[in-house]
Amino acid sequence: MASDADRWEWARELPSDELGFAPFNVMAVFPTLPAAEEAAADLRTAGLGERDVSIRTRTMTDDPGPSRVAPAVEAPATRRDTQVADKILTKVVVLAGVAGAAAALIAFLIALALRMSGTSIAIITVVAAVAGSVLGAAGGGALGSMTEAQKEEGVVLWVRSDRRATAEDAERTLRAHAPLRVDGFDGQGRPIRIG
Numbered sequence: 001m002a003s004d005a006d007r008w009e010w011a012r013e014l015p016s017d018e019l020g021f022a023p024f025n026v027m028a029v030f031p032t033l034p035a036a037e038e039a040a041a042d043l044r045t046a047g048l049g050e051r052d053v054s055i056r057t058r059t060m061t062d063d064p065g066p067s068r069v070a071p072a073v074e075a076p077a078t079r080r081d082t083q084v085a086d087k088i089l090t091k092v093v094v095l096a097g098v099a100g101a102a103a104a105l106i107a108f109l110i111a112l113a114l115r116m117s118g119t120s121i122a123i124i125t126v127v128a129a130v131a132g133s134v135l136g137a138a139g140g141g142a143l144g145s146m147t148e149a150q151k152e153e154g155v156v157l158w159v160r161s162d163r164r165a166t167a168e169d170a171e172r173t174l175r176a177h178a179p180l181r182v183d184g185f186d187g188q189g190r191p192i193r194i195g
Contacts, residue, residue: 022052022160023187024167026194028179029154033057036155039177043159043170054158088141095140096133103132154180168195 030036036055043053107128111121157179159170167184171194174182184194 021185021187021189022162024161024164024192024194025185025187025189026159026161026167026171026174026182027185028157028174028177028182030157030177030179031154033155035177035179036157039157039174039179042173042177043157046169046173048159048161048166048170052160054160056156056158057154092137092140096137099136099139100129100133103135104129164194171195 028036028039030039033055040053040055044050104125108121108125111124116124157174159167159174161167161170171182171184184192186192
């Protein structure tokens, strides 16, 4: 029985042209197509060719589907994952607190207006505060998640260059248009710092 061991190429890097990457790549995410097109026009005016600048839409559905096999090792959360979780948690806590306080105040005033006993007022106020907090937390989670999902969608403007100086100039031009984010990549698609 023949072995395939001689045919395996472990950790072989793919040629950049197979991946579509140049030695230096700058990608900026814009919230709308017109904003990306305006930035692309400035890049072309600065001397970048048509093949060096491309615009692609980006949505949450671009993410790969779930793997059928669980990974052997859990990957740690990225910095972006942590930022998203922090923003959502902040919205959950703030809306839970505001909704709980508002519900408690309204329940207290209604119970007071109905001339209920002190015990009844206290119970109704606490129940309303808990119910308001739960509803506020649910709303904060949904609102925070949708806000962050909208930020992840958008339009990607991709600049390819053989020279670092050109990539640095492109990054400065892109940042002047206030994109949602700007990232740099090498010819293998690995993140690098351009400027």
